[in-house]
Amino acid sequence: MKKYNEILLKAITQTKYYNNEDLRVNKKHNILLSGQELKEYLTYKEDFEHELKVELPLKSFNSKKIYFYKSNELQNLINDYNEFIVGDLFEKESGIISSDYQNLVLYQIASEIEGTSKIEGVNTSRKRILEIINKDNLKNKEDIYIKNMKEAHDYIFSLPQFNEDNLFKLYEILTNNLLEEHQKIDGQHYRKGMVYISNHQGCSPDIIKECMDSLFSYVKDEANNPYLSFIVHYYILYIHPYYDFNGRMARLVSIWISLLSKNKLPKYISEAINEDKNNYYKAIDNTRNSKNDLTYFITYLLRLSNNYYLVYKNLNQIKDDLALFGVSITSTESYYLKRIIINSKKGWFNYKGFINFSNINITKQGTLKILNNFLGLNILKARINNRNEKIFILNEEIIKFKLNDD
Known part of the structure; x- marks a missing residue:
């Protein structure tokens, strides 16, 4: 156990929070765990008590708990967030939060639709998206999906309370006229059958409501949590409450929670994920394969959000610099x-x-x-x-x- 203690403390305090691949073969840190040792380490990490460990009051169906560590890597990312983003979002001093806020919101909606569409295999252009969202009586399913995405964004930007009924309303908006009969919800708000995601099994339908109720309660009590939108994002993927559209719902809800939260984060998450899909799925797998250690998923999405926010910040700065010379x-x-x-x-x-x-x-x-x-x-x-x-x-x-x- 001393060996596992040393590895975990290094992971928490150094610049890199080791994932399972690091633990199997890590020449730099002289770590080489066997398959059995890795299983023992994951159990040790799950049970370990530390002041930087946060155990979440969310119901788990395949592990003892859902938790994360406020590792050094995670803290550095939060420091970046505080340095580069908080001032822009709350003080509105930069071009990212401009006086023309409504146009900014519309641009974000278009970006999110484009990003999510590509993640889910709908490849279309930004120009076509903007044309579709202004049309009615659409017949093509790809077009209907894009229109639904726009209406879903309109709904969450209206800031409804995050609860069971409103979540289901968002799901109905997003899936309107898109689901085949076997994909439709057969329970009041959630599925009644089992689902499988790659090598993972979704939550048993018998306890989906109990799990989701724990999420609604948690969100209600955690408005000041800077990680909240990321935690909710993963938890919906983890529970998989629907037969289809779970990923799209998770990404939309993360934006919704960010809008409601006092710790707002950039709304570009789907667009950003679209640029980095392989690492997104890898972060999900790292979390699932580590008994729901959310450190991996939170760290990944926080870094991604910070990086993508700076894309826009630099873009606006370049345009401002050009404007000084009369160039647009x-x-x-x-x-x-x-x-x-x-x-x-x-x-x-x-x-x-x-x-x-x-x-x-x-x-x-x-x-x-x-x-x-x-x-x-x-x-x-x-x-x-x-x-x-x-x-x-x-x-x-x-x-x-x-x-x-x-």
Whole structure:
């Protein structure tokens, strides 16, 4: 047990909270647990009492408890959140929270619809989304889903109380005219049959209501919890109260909770997850495979939210800097610039790379015109590579806001 104690204390106090892969093979920290030792460690971690451990009053169906550790890694992310985000969201001093707040909300809705659509396999353009949400009597299921997403966002932005009836109302809005007969809810608010998610089993229908009631009570008592929206997000995925649309509901509810909470977080979560789907699912698996240790999921989503918030913060700062010289960029150019910022860590790119990460259909000539325009504005740098093609990279000197781990 001494061995497990040392490993856990290192995980809590050092810069990285070890996941199961780290524990099986971690040459850097000299950790090499066998399969049996890993099982013993997970049980030890679940039972361990520590001042930085938070045990949640949420009902679990396959572990003793649901908990997380306020690890050093998590605390660093919260510090980043406090430094970069709190002032913007509460004091409204930056361009991210502008006087034209309604337009900002509409843009966020479009972004969330686009992000969630891609996560769930509905691939469509931002322009088409904006056209669809203003139409009625839609027939195509893809279009209906996008329209439903818009109406679902309208509903949560109206700030209804988070309870069983209102959650079910959100579910009805989101799934309206989309479900096959076998996908429809057969209980009053939740499913009555079993579901399986990859290698995991959803909550038994006999205790779904009890579990969800524990969630409603928890949210009511935790308005000041900075992790609340992430905890709710995971818990809905964990319980899986519906036959379908659980992931989409979880992401929508996380925005809803953030809107209701005193600790507001950026509303870009679906758009951000869309950029990082593999790590999103990995964070879910790390939590599930560690007896519901939410440290992994909270850490992942907090880092993702912080990073994506800074994408917008830097984007607005660049536009403000250009405005000082009488230069403005269009909304389309703003979208292209955002794509460049998001993908900047990948380094140099050619015109094909830009087309790919911007998800656009455009000619080489048109693409180079866009990129050369950014080059002229000192947003990009360029050079000729050994294949005699022009390649580009973001000018890092214009990125003023960075996280501590950048």
